[in-house]
Amino acid sequence: MNPLAQAPPVEAAQRLAVCRTCSERGFAPVIKSEICKKCGCFLIAKTKLLDSHCPLNKW
Ligand code: SF4
Structure with a gap:
């Protein structure tokens, strides 16, 4: 396993969008x-x- 493997850009953008609605x-x-x-x-x-x-x- 490569710990620095990158997520597909669309998935990364979706994750960040979720984080930006998160109270944490x-x-x-x-x-x-x-x-x-x-x-x-x-x-x-x-x-x-x-x-x-x-x-x-x-x-
Ligand atoms: S807890 Fe909230 S800010 Fe932290 S990774 Fe999850 S969605 Fe993003």
Whole structure:
């Protein structure tokens, strides 16, 4: 298994759209990045990784 394998772009975009409606979405102003407050991941990266999962099973 390649932990850096990429999800298809359409799937990554759908995941990010779900995150942007989620109450656990946060923003880290120092690094100007959206994060998941549940797992602490950067959303732009997390949503692109094929084997990544939402900790709330929203995607
Ligand atoms: S990964 Fe899941 S819990 Fe985290 S912001 Fe996205 S939808 Fe919400």
